[in-house]
Amino acid sequence: MKKRALRKNFYMEIRKSLGRFLSIFFIVAMGVAFFSGIRSAEPDMRYSADAYFDRNDFMDIQVMGTLGITEEDVTAIEQVEGVEKAEPGYSADMLVDVHGNQKILHVSSVLDSMNDYKAEEGRMPEKSGECLMDQDFAASAGLKVGDSITLLSGTRDPLTDTLRTDTYEITGLGSSVSYISFERGSSNIGNGEVSGFLTILPEDFSLEVYTECYVTAEGAKELTAFTPEYDKKVERVLKNIEDIGDYQGKLRADSVREEAGDELKKAEQELADGKARAEQELSDAWKQIGDGEQVLADGKTELAAGKQELEEGRNQLYSSQKQVDGAYAQIQAEEQKLNQGKQELQTQEALLQQKEQEYEEALAKVEAGEAEISRFDTGYASLEAGIRQIEQGIGQGMQALEAARGEYEQGVAALEAARGQVAAMEEQLKQEGLSEEEKQALISQIEIAKTQISQQEQVLAQAKVVLEEQEKQFLEQQKPQAEAQLAALKEQKAQLDAQKPEIEESRKALEAARGQLEEQKPQLDKAKAQLQEAKNQIASGEAQLAEAKQQAAKGQQQIDSGWSKIHAGEQELKKGEAEIAENEKKLEDARKAYEEGKAEAEQKIQDGENEIKDAKQKIEDIEDAKWYVNDRSITTDYAGYGDNADRMRAIGEVFPILFFIVAALISLTTMTRMVEEQRTEIGTLKALGYGKMSIAGKYLNYAMTATIGGSIFGVLFGEKIFPYIIITAYKIMYTHVPDVVIPYNMKYGIWATVAAVLCTGLATLLACYKELAAQPAVLMRPPAPKQGKRVFLEYLPFLWKRLGFIWKSTIRNLIRYKKRFFMTVFGIGGCMALMIVGFGLRDSIFSIGTLQYEELQLYDGMVILSTDADEEDRKDLEAYLEEEKEISAVSQGYLKKTNVKKGNEKKEVYLYAPLDLEKNKDFLVYRDRRTHETYELGEKDATLTEKAAKALGIKKGDKLSVESQDGEFTEITITNICENYMEHYLYLSPELYEEIYGKPVEENNIYFKMKDLDEKKLGAIGENILEKRAALNVSYTYNMEERLDEMLESLDIVIVVLIISAGLLAFVVLYNLNNINITERKRELATIKVLGFYDNEVSAYVYRENILLTLIGTVAGVLLGSLLHRYVITTVEIDSVMFTRIIENISFVYSALLTFGFSVFVNVVMYFKLKKIDMVESLKSVE
Secondary structure, eight states: OHHHHHHHHHHHHHHHTHHHHHHHHHHHHHHHHHHHHHHHHHHHHHHHHHHHHHHTTOOSEEEEETTOBOHHHHHHHHTSTTEEEEEEEOEEEEEEEETTEEEEEEEEEOOSSSSOEEEEEEOOOOSTTEEEEEHHHHHHHTOOTTOEEEEEOSSSSOGGGTBSOSEEEEEEEEEETTOOSSOOOBOSSTTSBEEEEEEEOGGGBOOSSBSEEEEEETTTTTSOTTSHHHHHHHHHHHHHHHHHHHHHHHHHHHHHHHHHHHHHHHHHHHHHHHHHHHHHHHHHHHHHHHHHHHHHHHHHHHHHHHHHHHHHHHHHHHHHHHHHHHHHHHHHHHHHHHHHHHHHHHHHHHHHHHHHHHHHHHHHHHHHHHHHHHHHHHHHHHHHHHHHHHHHHHHHHHHHHHHHHHHHHHHHHHHHHHHHHHHHHHHHHHSSSOOHHHHHHHHHHHHHHHHHHHHHHHHHHHHHHHHHHHHHHIIIIIHHHHHHHHHHHHHHHHHHHHHHHHHHHHHHHHHHHHHHHHHHHHHHHHHHHHHHHHHHHHHHHHHHHHHHHHHHHHHHHHHHHHHHHHHHHHHHHHHHHHHHHHHHHHHHHHHHHHHHHHHHHHHHHHHHHHHHHHHHHHHHHOOOOOEEEEEGGGSTTHHHHHHHHHHHHHHHHHHHHHHHHHHHHHHHHHHHHHHHHTHHHHHHHHHTTOOHHHHHHHHHHHHHHHHHHHHHHHHHHHHHHHHHHHHHHHTTTOTTOOOOOOOOOHHHHHHHHHHHHHHHHHHHHHHHHHHHTSOHHHHTSOOOOOOOOOOGGGGOHHHHTTSOHHHHHHHHHHHHOHHHHHHHHHHHHHHHHHHHHHHHHHHHHHTHHHHIIIIIBOOSEEEEEOTTOOHHHHHHHHHHHHHOTTEEEEEEEEEEEEEEEETTEEEEEEEEEESOHHHHTTTBOEEOTTTOOEEOOOTTOEEEEHHHHHHHTOOTTOEEEEEOTTSOEEEEEOOEEEOOOBSOEEEEOHHHHHHHHSSOOOOOEEEEEESSOOHHHHHHHHHHHHTSTTEEEEEEHHHHHHHHHHHHHTTHHHHHHHHHHHHHHHHHHHHHHHHHHHHHTHHHHHHHHHTTOOHHHHHHHHHHHHHHHHHHHHHHHHHHHHHHHHHHHHHHOOTTBOOOOOOOHHHHHHHHHHHHHHHHHHHHHHHHHHHTOOHHHHHSOOO
């Protein structure tokens, strides 16, 4: 019966204090959700990655050998204990040209059962010459399915040493389980940074042995990746494989030595054969030299005989030439006589031509005069005809005007007659005695007549205008023009009439001149006939002379022919002498070549013997092959993903605990207050005979119901939502891990539930124990008021006296309720700290781009130089950069990824050595992150970036080992540690670089700065740079900064969740504590209401305390948040990035404003509760 009454009272208590119950429920739910959700994110990240790895059959172990992997090695690996499957493959790094930039691709073969590739677009390669390309790389390079690419070896070795062809068709774009993030690893070709992957069929490789072997361990697939169980399983198999590595390496080396020995034997045989051939060839050459000497002697004898024959022929030609010369002298005398006759004939002919010319000129003058007189007669007749025509035109114009004027006057007369008829009809109409019909008839006739008259008037008016216009045009324009023309013609006629007598005289003179010319014509014809006869006689003499000349020329031709033969013979002799001289030289050269060939053959034989000797030594020096056995951490970002999961665990171990502690303390306060509030009821129950456990059970059940219910809700909500948000956010970095596996991790839910149950349960029991220890009579009386004490401000009279009554009361209330004071400050401070961490994370992450590329690395662009470029190509590029007006400065240097280590800690860093330390100051800033003290890179200085130094445990002055050219490590001293946020760098002075690598700095990198940063101009300059043969690649810092910002922007969702969660907690804390505060002080508040305080004054009385507590909690939150932010930021950093430790001032302001905003909102809600306080009920005696 008692139990049923308590049970009923329990249910009634929940209904009656539903707000308090839900407050505990939700605050516990939030604490448990945040704790279990954040803690579950770490294993869920592992589950998600493991599901992806298992689905794509990701290898567990990779085996590589210095002499490759053979089929025998694969068989041996398969027989190792713990090996489930082993599959060999090929891989190599190659270059591909993308818009003038040479990018590195990791080319690997398709495996049958491991390391699956997924074709997101298109298909997998099915035949030789096809490939699947990295989808991310294809998107950035603008490549698509169906395109073809051409690969380059990137080294001095031909590509065909590794691949069968250099051109591949892209049949698909996809992803690989080996690459879960944007990173693609490093390489020892190009700029050292792999940009993407390419997979082809195994038959496209031309290698004799495999480059690696992939292994899966038995039972590893059933275990979760990144866990100790999985690592131990794989580690055992890895050690077993390493155990056979030395033996297999020896077998492989023996096989190589055997093959090399066989090749050496072949080389020795080839050397012996070559030696024999050389001796035979030298013997043949000496015989040929002897034969050549005999042929040369015979040639000299023939040459002497030829000279004798030429001398005899020359004498005979001299005799014939004398006879021909006599004939030529006689011909010349006759020719001279003939020429004199020709000259006389030419004189007579010239005289005749002169007379004929005078005759023709006189005749031309006569004909010209007759033509002039004919033109005068024609012009005179034409002038008379024009005068007659103009006179007739004027007369005809006047007649036409008279006719038009007559027609017009006739029209006017007819019009006047018609008007008279109309007037007569109108008079007739006025007469009396006319019938209506007659009147109407007259009126109609009058109207018709008037209409006709009107029309006639219009016609006459138009005719008058036309007539006047015609008269005006004729009289003012046409007639004056005609009369002017007539006067001009008449004037011309008068002039011609004056010339007529002179013309008649000229006509008579011309007729006389023509008569004289006709008399001279017969005389000219007779002289012409005589001249022709003389010409005929001269022509006959010339013919006879030409015949004589022909006979003389024929004789001369025979002589010339003889001389030609003589000259030809002389040329033959000279040619023979030249051939003999040439053959003598050839013979001498042959003797010299014989000696040189003999020496060369002996040298080659000696070189061959030396090479064979060196080959023997190399075979003896061949070391046993070494195996490198690695687990999945050898792949890009596998270890990084596990590190991020570990970071989430670290955050989950600190961040949610603070959240949970705040929630638990608020629950503790709520339950403690509930028990204290119901002390009278507890006393009544004790008086009625209820036992202590029964009474305590009621409150314990109340607390457990709210706590367990909130915990269940928190686990169900938190372990699904928070891991999903976190894993989705991490997929920004790990884009190719599509699986999101988020099972319920009951371990963390149980931990959180047990912690919440213990907190609220113990708090309830402690509160109940304190109350249940008292007697019922004591419990049924209200508790004695707390004894007032002097507060610390009262010991400062100069300040205390200046405070008013209200402020003194407020300060006393704050100090009097110490538990509430500290709980409120801690609650508000904790929430404020969580918000500061949220905003601070955003500041720390998003400021790295600005600091890295605007304060530390000051260049705008970076050029990676091609290793194939010669000195002239580099000078051409450097000249362009120096001459470009938009570029302000340039700095050359050497940049390459390399390994550094200290002890067992090893790190991959970018090594950079500038050519000119002075120029380098304008591009790279070395400074301390805390003090901002700047350093200079001096001679033999080495500066390491802060994140790498921290990871390796390096401090200023410590030793660091750097990998040199041959793979060995050289120890150097780190002179400074500098601030850096993106990647790891080791900066070396040129002198220290030369000391490590044994050679001066060889530039492969150029930094350049713009005068004014303009992305379009910078892009244009980049295109011009890529046209230069020396340029391999160009990158811009603004692109890097933009890509970084785009990637980090997606982290906003995590930060927003963090801030919202902290804000909600702040609201619940403030609401709960304010609610408890008002409930505890209900009698006090009712009393001041009775004393006359208005509602607003009562509210201000409470608000003042809340505002002071919020201010104190905010200050505490700033200190706690700064410490928590520093811890969290160092925990969440990824390997290649260091986040800043900065919290912007605005972030503190935002956090404080949000906290005050929640405080104001809670105060507004509490205002209505304060108004509802009943003064009478609150002041009733409870005794």
